[in-house]
Amino acid sequence: MAKPEDMHQCQTSNCGYIYNPDKGCKKGKVPAGTCWDDLPEDYRCPVCGASKKMFKPLAGQTPVDRC
Ligand SMILES: [Zn+2]
Numbered sequence: 001m002a003k004p005e006d007m008h009q010c011q012t013s014n015c016g017y018i019y020n021p022d023k024g025c026k027k028g029k030v031p032a033g034t035c036w037d038d039l040p041e042d043y044r045c046p047v048c049g050a051s052k053k054m055f056k057p058l059a060g061q062t063p064v065d066r067c
Contacts, residue, residue, distance in 0.1 A: 001022060
């Protein structure tokens, strides 16, 4: 189970997509178990297309997996 600080949430308005390293991201073709730091720099939010820079650690928030 990923800790909240291991998950990252997209910070763009109207999105809120959360990357969970336990599950990876099917839409982004990221295999389960891939740490955030191991994602390619050109990884994009599968919902809105935002770059990694638009994501922030989820620590302290209620995890909601949307992948
Ligand atoms: Zn997004």
